[in-house]
Amino acid sequence: MSTSTNPKPKRRRRGPPKHGPTPTSPMVATVGAMVGHEVGGEGARRDARQAPPLARVVGTTARGISAGVEGARGAEGSASNAGRSAHDAGGVDGSYLTETRFDQCAISPLSLKGVKDAGYERMTQVQEATLPIILQGKDVLAKAKTGTGKTVGFLLPAIEVLSALPRSTSINLLVMCPTRELANQVAAEAKKLLKYHRSLGVQVVIGGTKLPQEQRSMQANPCQILVATPGRLKDHLENTPGFSTRIKGVKVLVLDEADRLLDMGFRRDIEKIIAFIPKERQTLLFSATVPEEVRQISHVAMRKNYEFINTVQEGDEETHSQVNQTYMIAPLDMHFSILYNVLKKHVAEDAEYKVIVFCTTAMVTKLVAEVLSQLKLNIREIHSRKSQSARTKVSDEFRKSKGLILVSSDVSARGVDYPDVTLVIQVGLPADREQYIHRLGRTGRKGKEGQGILLLAPWEMHFLSTVNDLSLSEAAAPSVDSSIQAVVNDAVRRVEMKSKESAYQAWLGYYNSNKAISRDKARLVRLAEEFSQSMGLAVPPAIPKLILRKMGLSNVPGLRSA
């Protein structure tokens, strides 16, 4: 067993992307019964400051990633192709695609027609790597960079498996997604691929919509493919007659954004759902990030002999080299002005601008959106406190448009495929390294250029140590002259008090749940006051007693209770 530790890769200077093959090919690691040993051998947790887990040979078998692909190319050709990163030289013409065409693969004519109509001709690296293995019936844990076609990577072979089954009203493929927007998007992709598979249908079940409506539509048209968010799926298991019987037909289970679905927030729901699904099934876990902890708990969902397919090759970063990543450090009370300045400059420079500004919580997102709207920028707002119909409307609009700034909570952090996002700004501490990578991954998709800016206060700088293996470099915060400051202050003043109170409360809750900051409550209170001042408030808002108690902050000096 290889127990090689991951050396910290050299920080790569930003600049033109590297070209030409790199020496290491992505590998398929046959994990088998070695999983337990591997965990012990590697130590309990990956040090966040170390390099991300890299493709490695765990068992005795390692293959180039293109095994089983039909066509003219030999194994040598595919292996060398596989060794290049999706952007650098994943295929010909410096594109993010490989040279392997879908029509060289063992897929049905009906799927092939759907793939063609969707406009896909050549495979991406992760598609090329996983298709043959999934078609062999194996469980797969796949890691590939953001925006490199993982959705088709799991849907296409799963549809192939389904098309060979006798026609039924059972659910044969269940795809779980962490957010509603992502579930809708996966279903839309499935519909494209199913265009000529007349006997297969797809349905979405997501929170925020009417349960009886979903129940009726399921009864009227029982589909073989179900895309769901965990909470709503549990609802159906508990409340929809016949649903638990239909779900016994699952042959393929997919956890999209697997690491998110298996983290503590979702794990219980997922475990309950899995308990209803037959053990004899194929399970596919896909994500752009697979922290060591996820590999350790993947037995929750997968058979022991699953295959880990990692298309992020050794020495490469988990983020795209064509995305320019910078961070800016500035006191909280400068954040609105800096944000305004950066956005104004970007809008002026790029007529086709399309920006996502990520904020820490739903209510902070609302506040930031309101401030930026006051500043006459073209703003849309999306977060969990919006109605689902408003979320869907904004999401659809942002997908199709240019010249828009989407201010978002983490509902847009993972998986959502908005084409041609020119800039991603993250304001305040990302929840963790993985979330930073996924948010950044909303830009630079399909090999395109992109830009990412992380705006932190000086006391948030500790986060940088968790991403120091990425090409993230410091940029000077733009200087803000007094006239801009006055305009921004005025905009902040015009935002309703209620939004500021909610934002303050949410801000406190968010940073209180961050271990590095919540350790010292007096400091937390001081920082919250800084945030309150940044909203132009002389005195921090009072917080309902019950909420303070829930946060474990009752009787903390400096916090006012209402």
Ligand SMILES: Nc1ncnc2c1ncn2[C@@H]1O[C@H](COP(=O)(O)OP(=O)(O)OP(=O)(O)O)[C@@H](O)[C@H]1O
């Ligand atoms: N073979 C292909 N050829 C061309 N475009 C493709 C191909 N496969 C997928 N795409 C397109 O690439 C885009 C990104 O795909 P997708 O959203 O599945 O990426 P992802 O790897 O799942 O990203 P994330 O990690 O952010 O979830 C989509 O617009 C999809 O339609």
